[in-house]
Amino acid sequence: xxxxxxxxxxxxxxxxxxxxxxxxxxxxxxxxxxxxxxxxxxxxxxxxxxxxxxxxxxxxxxxxxxxxxxxxxxxxxxxxxxxxxxxxxx
Amino acid sequence: xxxxxxxxxxxxxxxxxxxxxxxxxxxxxxxxxxxxxxxxxxxxxxxxxxxxxxxxxxxxxxxxxxxxxxxxxxxxxxxxxxxxxxxxxxxxxxxxxxxxxxxxxxxxxxxxxxxxxxxxxxxxxxxxxxxxxxxxxxxxxxxxxxxxxxxxxxxxxxxxxxxxxxxxxxxxxxxxxxxxxxxxxxxxxxxxxxxxxxxxxxxxxxxxxxxxxxxxxxxx
Numbered sequence: 001x002x003x004x005x006x007x008x009x010x011x012x013x014x015x016x017x018x019x020x021x022x023x024x025x026x027x028x029x030x031x032x033x034x035x036x037x038x039x040x041x042x043x044x045x046x047x048x049x050x051x052x053x054x055x056x057x058x059x060x061x062x063x064x065x066x067x068x069x070x071x072x073x074x075x076x077x078x079x080x081x082x083x084x085x086x087x088x089x090x
Numbered sequence: 091x092x093x094x095x096x097x098x099x100x101x102x103x104x105x106x107x108x109x110x111x112x113x114x115x116x117x118x119x120x121x122x123x124x125x126x127x128x129x130x131x132x133x134x135x136x137x138x139x140x141x142x143x144x145x146x147x148x149x150x151x152x153x154x155x156x157x158x159x160x161x162x163x164x165x166x167x168x169x170x171x172x173x174x175x176x177x178x179x180x181x182x183x184x185x186x187x188x189x190x191x192x193x194x195x196x197x198x199x200x201x202x203x204x205x206x207x208x209x210x211x212x213x214x215x216x217x218x219x220x221x222x223x224x225x226x227x228x229x230x231x232x233x234x235x236x237x238x239x240x241x242x243x244x245x246x247x248x249x250x251x252x253x254x255x256x257x258x259x260x261x262x263x264x265x266x267x268x269x270x271x272x273x274x275x276x277x278x279x280x281x282x283x284x285x286x287x288x289x290x291x292x293x294x295x296x297x298x299x300x301x302x303x304x305x306x307x308x309x310x
Binding site for chain 2: 006009010013016017020023024026027028037040041044045047048049051052055056058059060061062064065066067069072073076080083084087088
């Protein structure tokens with residue numbers, strides 16, 4: 001992993017804003033009216049945890065952190081996301 | 091005709107936001123395997139990860155209870171003002187971005203810029219709290235209290251605890267902007283400032299999860 005540069009931070013920020021708009025759209029009534037509730041719910045959670053990963057990696061600067069810290073954070077994100085999706089879908 | 095180039099902060103007079111000293115170059119980022127850098131300090135991360143895990147446990151308990159009453163939770167989630175949740179997500183993302191840029195400015199000894207960015211992040215926190223107050227007022231006026239339904243018990247616990255973190259984070263940001271005002275050197279403040287920044291990013295990422303789980307997934 002490389003250190004977070006100002007350009008990269010700006011790109012990540014724009015990506016996070018766009019991802020928020022997508023999840024918001026996924027949760028809107030007009031989207032849900034077309035069906036696929038479980039898919040929309042799964043995608044909402046997945047996108048949220050991808051956002052959380054990038055907040056950790058680039059905003060909290062975990063890209064430049066020791067492997068153990070990155071691993072613990074990634075495990076938290078992965079386990080929380082997996083259990084949350086399982087509870088919604090299964 | 092003369093070519094005018096934009097002035098950098100260090101060239102401007104101090105009252106216009108310029109720095110009086112030569113801006114120091116940011117310290118070389120330790121990137122070798124043996125010298126990787128822990129933002130803040132190790133103890134702080136025990137606290138942050140513990141706090142995040144408590145929130146995760148409450149959200150998973152919320153999703154577990156939802157399984158027994160999907161219709162009831164869906165109906166209750168539709169009572170929330172989703173646009174306020176969405177706008178608050180964007181507001182906190184913006185505040186996190188400002189905090190990252192403030193950290194970079196502080197590292198480069200651009201204290202005036204860093205202070206302005208931190209104050210901007212505090213402004214975002216005030217907007218967040220204001221919108222949350224509007225939302226709480228609307229919910230309570232509609233009879234949705236922590237005791238009314240299980241959904242709202244979780245809603246008020248999660249968002250209330252999160253709002254408490256926003257208040258604490260804002261106080262920490264205020265302390266940071268005072269450090270910038272006093273031009274405290276990066277070497278003397280690195281751990282504290284990085285810790286404050288990480289705490290604020292945790293506040294942001296927790297809201298991202300709360301918005302997805304409580305506002306979006308429950309309504310689906």
